[in-house]
Amino acid sequence: MKYAIGIDIGSTCAKAAVLDENKTVVFRLVQPTGWSSVDTAESLRKALCVAGFDPADHPVVATGYGRIAVPYAKKAITEITCHARGACRLFGLEDLTVIDIGGQDTKIIAVKDGLVQDFLMNDKCSAGTGRFLEVMANTLALRPGELCDLARLGGNTSISSMCTVFAESEVISLIGRGEKRENIAFAVVDSVVQKVVSQAGKLAEATGAVCLTGGLCQCDYVREALEKALGRTVTTCADGRFAGAVGAALSGLKL
Amino acid sequence: MSNYVEMWKDLGMDLENHDNLCAVLPVAFGDVYLSQENRPEGMGFWDFVVSEIHGIRPAELVEARKNGQKVFGTFCVYVPDEVVIAANGIVTGLCGGSQFWVPDGEKVLPKSTCPLIKASVGARLGKTCPFFRLADMYVGETTCDGKKKAWEILGEDVPMHIMDIPQMKRPEDIERWAGEIKKFAKVVEELTGNEITVEKLNEAIKTVNEKRKAMARVYEARKADKLPISGKDALLMSQIAFFDDPTRCAQMCNKLADELDKRIEDGVAVFPAGTKRILLTGTPLAIPNWKLHHIVETSGAAVVCEEMCTGTRYFENLVADDSKTLDEAYMALAQRYMKTNCACFTPNTGRIDDLLRLAKEYKVDGVIDVNLKFCCLYDTEGYNVEKAMKAAGIPVLGIETDYTDTDAEQLKTRVQAFVEMLG
Numbered sequence: 001m002k003y004a005i006g007i008d009i010g011s012t013c014a015k016a017a018v019l020d021e022n023k024t025v026v027f028r029l030v031q032p033t034g035w036s037s038v039d040t041a042e043s044l045r046k047a048l049c050v051a052g053f054d055p056a057d058h059p060v061v062a063t064g065y066g067r068i069a070v071p072y073a074k075k076a077i078t079e080i081t082c083h084a085r086g087a088c089r090l091f092g093l094e095d096l097t098v099i100d101i102g103g104q105d106t107k108i109i110a111v112k113d114g115l116v117q118d119f120l121m122n123d124k125c126s127a128g129t130g131r132f133l134e135v136m137a138n139t140l141a142l143r144p145g146e147l148c149d150l151a152r153l154g155g156n157t158s159i160s161s162m163c164t165v166f167a168e169s170e171v172i173s174l175i176g177r178g179e180k181r182e183n184i185a186f187a188v189v190d191s192v193v194q195k196v197v198s199q200a201g202k203l204a205e206a207t208g209a210v211c212l213t214g215g216l217c218q219c220d221y222v223r224e225a226l227e228k229a230l231g232r233t234v235t236t237c238a239d240g241r242f243a244g245a246v247g248a249a250l251s252g253l254k255l
Numbered sequence: 256m257s258n259y260v261e262m263w264k265d266l267g268m269d270l271e272n273h274d275n276l277c278a279v280l281p282v283a284f285g286d287v288y289l290s291q292e293n294r295p296e297g298m299g300f301w302d303f304v305v306s307e308i309h310g311i312r313p314a315e316l317v318e319a320r321k322n323g324q325k326v327f328g329t330f331c332v333y334v335p336d337e338v339v340i341a342a343n344g345i346v347t348g349l350c351g352g353s354q355f356w357v358p359d360g361e362k363v364l365p366k367s368t369c370p371l372i373k374a375s376v377g378a379r380l381g382k383t384c385p386f387f388r389l390a391d392m393y394v395g396e397t398t399c400d401g402k403k404k405a406w407e408i409l410g411e412d413v414p415m416h417i418m419d420i421p422q423m424k425r426p427e428d429i430e431r432w433a434g435e436i437k438k439f440a441k442v443v444e445e446l447t448g449n450e451i452t453v454e455k456l457n458e459a460i461k462t463v464n465e466k467r468k469a470m471a472r473v474y475e476a477r478k479a480d481k482l483p484i485s486g487k488d489a490l491l492m493s494q495i496a497f498f499d500d501p502t503r504c505a506q507m508c509n510k511l512a513d514e515l516d517k518r519i520e521d522g523v524a525v526f527p528a529g530t531k532r533i534l535l536t537g538t539p540l541a542i543p544n545w546k547l548h549h550i551v552e553t554s555g556a557a558v559v560c561e562e563m564c565t566g567t568r569y570f571e572n573l574v575a576d577d578s579k580t581l582d583e584a585y586m587a588l589a590q591r592y593m594k595t596n597c598a599c600f601t602p603n604t605g606r607i608d609d610l611l612r613l614a615k616e617y618k619v620d621g622v623i624d625v626n627l628k629f630c631c632l633y634d635t636e637g638y639n640v641e642k643a644m645k646a647a648g649i650p651v652l653g654i655e656t657d658y659t660d661t662d663a664e665q666l667k668t669r670v671q672a673f674v675e676m677l678g
């Protein structure tokens with residue numbers, strides 16, 4: 001059996017996925033990126049060896065912002081291409097819109113016939129990203145997952161500032177005013193969703209089924225809120241956060 | 256840079272701060288330029304000019320001024336060099352393309368001003384660029400709002416003449432522009448003390464036309480399937496053309512073009528076969544802004560053309576050189592200059608026509624539309640540019656950036672993803 005390994009070093013989490021020649025995911029692994037991509041790559045390598053997939057024996061493709069820091073990778077491909085390929089595989093579709101809410105950036109990718117047609121990435125700021133949500137969750141003394149669950153119970157509050165630093169002060173003043181935690185949580189998720197939706201609106205080609213990947217795809221409330229705001233069905237899948245790594249491994253199979 | 260310290264002192268420069276610039280520029284140039292392989296020999300001239308950028312040409316200008324010639328500093332390709340040359344004056348471009356000058360500009364300008372303006376104002380007020388010290392007069396124009404207001408600030412420090420550029424291209428606007436050129440000619444005559452005659456103006460027109468034709472030859476070579484020159488090198492040629500003597504510039508460009516023609520004949524290429532061809536469009540890339548070219552050309556693609564003021568807009572279209580009267584010559588100039596398609600005009604559909612034409616001529620695989628941060632005009636026009644490209648089936652990537660390196664990694668990812676998308 002032939003295997004290929006995909007490594008996706010994102011800003012907060014590093015992911016590895018191993019695919020067999022039938023393109024089935026046979027192994028997956030996630031760990032925090034930490035401050036050094038090189039160290040992360042090395043610790044992934046060790047974990048892969050332990051699992052019986054020594055990178056020296058299989059083609060490795062790296063992606064994510066730390067893609068050039070993986071010395072044992074045969075090739076580096078951007079996360080845009082890898083997410084698109086991975087999502088096609090995971091969702092079993094050829095035409096789709098991928099929304100990936102990552103740690104530092106959010107990507108919207110229009111895919112047709114399995115190929116990237118167009119894409120958008122947010123600018124330098126972290127509005128509309130997982131990082132934004134994490135900072136606000138910290139301020140509310142919650143875990144990001146808890147914040148998302150709590151948001152479902154809230155409403156009627158909004159954060160106007162797009163900048164994470166200013167938004168944090170807004171959240172603090174909401175807390176000071178005695179606003180209910182669930183309402184603030186609602187406002188935080190709503191802010192992320194609005195930003196993502198306004199980005200998606202700029203991508204005319206983004207017409208296929210909307211598939212949510214990235215770290216936030218496990219928060220069902222985020223998916224629901226996106227669905228409502230977009231007026232379109234948004235699907236996700238269990239391996240959603242591995243889309244980049246799966247896409248990289250798919251490319252590895254062709255090496 | 257060798258011994259120009261005395262000259263810089265005489266020019267009233269801030270030597271200490273200027274040393275910082277002198278220390279970083281060669282490193283940047285080495286990384287971006289000298290690391291390239293198989294460059295045309297003709298580039299040696301431009302490499303040399305950059306290695307002495309604040310010395311060799313400024314020294315020539317100092318000499319010229321000693322001999323009574325006047326130097327005019329300009330900021331826009333709409334200002335007609337021909338008029339200055341006809342009065343035995345010298346033109347030098349003054350646009351700042353480095354983050355180095357931005358903080359000095361931000362001392363007097365809002366942060367939300369485009370970096371080109373901030374760097375230009377900063378280079379003057381910070382006293383860290385000899386060209387900005389050398390110019391006897393600055394020539395501004397009423398193009399974008401940021402520049403209009405910046406002139407008022409610069410005008411307190413240096414003599415300024417402002418040309419009122421039309422915002423539309425109706426026949427009456429072209430006539431008005433001819434009138435502005437005539438007024439500018441009067442100002443030039445006064446400052447230089449030399450009369451502009453129709454003969455002299457026709458001569459100057461010929462000189463600048465020759466420079467345009469020579470630059471066009473180098474660009475022509477970039478249409479070849481096997482690229483004989485990198486985009487970075489061609490950009491350097493365009494950037495320095497704004498500072499150099501026009502006749503020497505034409506000579507050097509022609510020499511380079513000869514070499515490139517030979518390379519095409521011999522099948523010599525600086526990129527491997529199958530390298531994706533990119534057309535860059537948008538705001539100007541003033542020297543030493545090589546950021547985007549470097550990112551593109553280290554991401555598996557090549558820049559084959561710049562639809563920019565540091566590119567095709569600078570040399571396309573010639574001026575009729577056989578006018579019988581001065582008024583006729585001013586009109587000929589106005590007609591040529593008003594063909595330049597800048598986002599300061601409304602509408603500016605000519606730019607889209609140009610892009611579609613250039614995309615075909617240079618056989619491009621994709622277009623990257625770049626605008627400097629806080630340039631509202633090009634940013635807004637990006638919408639129509641990108642729409643038109645998509646309608647024509649040309650992949651397009653919109654990018655906003657400034658002179659800092661903080662977004663380099665992000666830009667790399669975007670550009671690489673775009674190149675991957677091109678197949």
Ligand code: SF4
Pocket residue numbers: 330331332333398399538539564595597598599
């Ligand atoms: S972009 Fe417009 S304003 Fe700027 S130099 Fe070009 S023509 Fe002039």
Ligand code: SF4
Pocket residue numbers: 369370371372398399400401402538539599627629630631632633
């Ligand atoms: S890039 Fe835009 S804002 Fe900057 S000087 Fe040119 S037209 Fe003005």
